[in-house]
Amino acid sequence: MNLRMLAPLLWLFMLHCVALTARPLSLSNCSKTDLTDLNETISALSLRNCSIERLDNAFFLRYTQLLSLELNDCGLIELDDFALHGLPLLQTLSLAYNNLTVVKSWSNEPLAALGTLDLRHNAIGALNEKSFDRYPQLQHLNLAANLIEQIEAGIFHGLTHLRHLNLGRNRLQVIDGSMFDGLHRLSTLSLHYNAIGLVEPDAFQSNTHLRTLRLEGNRLESVQFLRERGLSRLVSLNLSHNLLKQLPHFSFSKNYELQHLDISRNSLCELTNDSLAGLESLERLNLSHNTLSHMEEHSLAPLTSLLQLDISANLLTNLSSALFHSNRLLQYLNLSHNKLKVMESQLLEHLAQLTNLQLAHNKLDSVDWLQHLPSALNRQALSVDLSSNRLHSVDQSILNGFKLINLADNPWDCNWLIKNMLRTSPASINFARSWPTISAETESVLNIEGFDCFDGQKNLSIVLLDVSIVRKQSDVASSCEHATDEGNLTPPPLTWPKIRTDRFDSRSVIIWMLVAIALVFAALRWARRHVDRKDKQKNYRQATNHCNNAK
Structure with a gap:
């Protein structure tokens, strides 16, 4: 084995020895003078919230064993040109949350071991061609929030060797073809929350190993750049919070390895059969918070590996019965906050792996479609949220066997609801919603459950009160404010939550319940006093007899 092959092994051995003999040190609220008497064998130095506006040349020259250096939130404005000279083993450098305006090597020799450089949250306005020329092994570079x-x-x-580059929360407007040229090993690129309105077609042509691309929070109106071969190995793509109005045919035809795609919070109004063509590997798709009103029958057909789909907060009124027929692996489906009136019986018939179905805040008035779920589906593993729809009554036999069915906040028919309340429903079916109440004793907020229902033109509420639960909640809330008197056997005064409601029927039910409970407590107090009186009389007679015997 020649010396050239032994060199990397010797370098690693030396670093390992340094790590064993050196030790880390963390300081906060310090000053520049506090750093002059530090132990020279420290391996990691972390300074936070210190007062250091400037670092002089060769400031850390004595700390030759330093592997990690952090000067975060120290008020740094400037580093002299050679402030980091003499740190040949330095692997991690963080100068985040300061006021630096330029980036330099800050050394007259290459920092050959430096792999991570964190410069986020500074005031860096420009980079020059010599900013990074002495960081040959750099793999992680964070320039976010500048x-x-x-x-x-x-x-x-x-x-x-750069693999991860973060330029998020800056002021970039255009991504051109030369910006990231030469970064052949780049794996993660974050450009989120800039002002990017244009990405040129060849912008990522040389970044053939790019796996994650974040472009959310920009001003993109087109995704034409995705058709270029430079992004063929992309696994995760975030395009949320942009200005996209449409997805042209075959926009993702080159992204055949893509697994996670987020296009939420744009202005998409339609999804065509070819909009998502080429995404056979896609597992998670987020289309929520758009203005989708139409999805063509086979628009999701290419997504044969899809596991999670979110189309919530759109304007969908109906869905084609064959829309999900190719998504047989789908486990999570969110269609909440749309305007769906009907669920076709064939819509979900191929989704045998489904475990979570979100349909809250739609206009559904029937659950009959639940009978047409695939026979291979494990219903005991499926949760369905149908809250805030337009259900007046349901056949409870259809709802049995599921892990959870949430039916809260529906306009139930009062007659139907009262009849069904007389029977004990399975724990997996929830009709009730929570009412916040205020305790008269502690003034803390408690929760009780109840139902809304309609009887003709009247909007009624049925409140369910469990005395033990409400009392327990009240006791827990007041335990820190009142000491318990264990010797006082008199029952505590009756208190009850103040229920905010103006409905006559609900108030009447509660008043009668309070009267009945008050009578019970009054009877208990009378019985206790009667027992105490008998005990006193007995004790008096015993004392009298004792005195007579003594005479």
């Missing part, structure tokens, strides 16, 4: 408006060609040319 003032960068553009990046000139060649800035990152020397960073051939």
